[in-house]
Amino acid sequence: MIPFNKPYLTGKETQYIEDAVKSGKISGNGMFTQKCQQFFEQKYGFKKCLLTTSCTDALEMCAILADIQPDDEVIVPSYTFVSSALAFVRQGAKIVFADSYENNPNIDADKIEALITPKTKAIVVVHYAGMACDMEKIMALAAKYNLLVIEDAAQAIESYYQSPLTPPKGEKNFSPSGRSGGALGGIGHLAAFSFHETKNIISGEGGMLAINDDRFIHRAEIIWEKGTNRAEFFRGEVNKYGWVDTGSSFLPSEIIAAFLWAQIEHLDDIQNKRKQTWNTYYEGLKPLADQGFFRLPEIPDYATNNAHMFYLVCNSLEDRTKLIEHLKQKEINAVFHYLSLHSSEFYKNRHDGRILKNCDKFADCLVRLPMFYELSLNDAKYIINSIKEFYQ
Numbered sequence: 321m322i323p324f325n326k327p328y329l330t331g332k333e334t335q336y337i338e339d340a341v342k343s344g345k346i347s348g349n350g351m352f353t354q355k356c357q358q359f360f361e362q363k364y365g366f367k368k369c370l371l372t373t374s375c376t377d378a379l380e381m382c383a384i385l386a387d388i389q390p391d392d393e394v395i396v397p398s399y400t401f402v403s404s405a406l407a408f409v410r411q412g413a414k415i416v417f418a419d420s421y422e423n424n425p426n427i428d429a430d431k432i433e434a435l436i437t438p439k440t441k442a443i444v445v446v447h448y449a450g451m452a453c454d455m456e457k458i459m460a461l462a463a464k465y466n467l468l469v470i471e472d473a474a475q476a477i478e479s480y481y482q483s484p485l486t487p488p489k490g491e492k493n494f495s496p497s498g499r500s501g502g503a504l505g506g507i508g509h510l511a512a513f514s515f516h517e518t519k520n521i522i523s524g525e526g527g528m529l530a531i532n533d534d535r536f537i538h539r540a541e542i543i544w545e546k547g548t549n550r551a552e553f554f555r556g557e558v559n560k561y562g563w564v565d566t567g568s569s570f571l572p573s574e575i576i577a578a579f580l581w582a583q584i585e586h587l588d589d590i591q592n593k594r595k596q597t598w599n600t601y602y603e604g605l606k607p608l609a610d611q612g613f614f615r616l617p618e619i620p621d622y623a624t625n626n627a628h629m630f631y632l633v634c635n636s637l638e639d640r641t642k643l644i645e646h647l648k649q650k651e652i653n654a655v656f657h658y659l660s661l662h663s664s665e666f667y668k669n670r671h672d673g674r675i676l677k678n679c680d681k682f683a684d685c686l687v688r689l690p691m692f693y694e695l696s697l698n699d700a701k702y703i704i705n706s707i708k709e710f711y712q
């Protein structure tokens with residue numbers, strides 16, 4: 321069976337874990353944690369990075385930093401993973417679910433303004449498949465209504481928003497980071513990444529908070545360290561540390577960071593290999609898409625492709641079910657993705673009843689093909705041929 325995902329090991333993971341163990345410092349915020357954080361800050365221009373135990377935890381930190389209170393409203397796409405909404409629900413927020421574009425699972429930036437009320441505090445954007453949302457439009461809306469933008473960049477490592485960039489009229493900056501585009505996760509006020517074993521670079525479970533707005537840096541460090549000012553104490557900025565705010569134990573151990581460092585060292589290689597696979601799929605399947613059998617991902621001209629995922633959009637749920645079954649017969653594990661959060665068992669009774677038809681269509685019709693470092697070109701071609709066979 322060709323699996324849907326297979327975690328890739330670069331070869332140095334266990335050595336770096338051993339180094340961490342031998343260093344005698346295996347709790348959080350040690351040498352490997354700092355190396356990882358500095359790498360992301362320097363490469364992507366994030367103002368401050370903090371490794372976390374998951375992207376879900378990084379999103380919880382965002383919800384605390386955004387000071388979400390009961391009855392505040394947060395706009396979240398419905399076509400996303402549970403965590404994009406859950407972190408805000410835990411703070412008592414009401415989630416106002418937004419629809420996707422017709423031809424792209426990302427949040428439809430032209431439909432957000434109608435959802436904004438005096439209670440709206442934040443907009444969560446999810447860069448689905450690592451492809452950028454329309455950040456220029458979304459940041460302009462946020463500036464107009466004084467809202468925070470939180471990027472769920474779980475899938476978006478090494479992907480970019482490119483913009484010709486004229487700052488919106490009257491606005492000094494397009495982004496609180498003072499940049500007008502650039503790496504995803506560096507445009508909104510806050511962003512969350514995932515290093516779960518299904519993502520491009522991994523640490524088993526793992527994540528990161530990126531902070532682009534200076535206002536949040538000091539408090540984020542405190543929330544990260546169980547509500548204490550321990551980080552300041554270790555830098556010698558205060559002479560004792562104590563309980564100063566809310567928080568949790570959001571920081572991962574050095575063992576996780578050591579694993580992640582081995583992955584970071586191979587980031588370019590991993591990305592090149594994944595892009596090769598992605599392009600093989602795209603070229604191989606384009607003739608069938610041109611005949612109308614299904615649709616392929618459409619990359620907006622402002623977005624880049626980090627080859628996190630390769631998906632098709634079938635013409636119906638029935639087609640998709642049969643295609644997945646056909647591929648299973650061929651020993652290929654292709655899988656569907658999110659179920660709409662607005663009609664989930666947990667949230668449907670709290671949803672305001674709006675129909676989100678594009679989101680529901682992706683829930684019914686999108687199918688993801690195997691995508692991982694060690695997938696061979698031959699396997700990719702076999703998968704393409706198996707799909708051709710199904711449609712012919």
Ligand SMILES: *Cc1c(COP(=O)(O)O)cnc(C)c1O
Pocket residue numbers: 373374375376377400401403404446472474475513514515516525526527
């Ligand atoms: C993977 C993923 C998450 C969750 O990441 P964890 O690190 O497992 O918490 C959240 N949002 C999106 C869009 C994801 O793809």
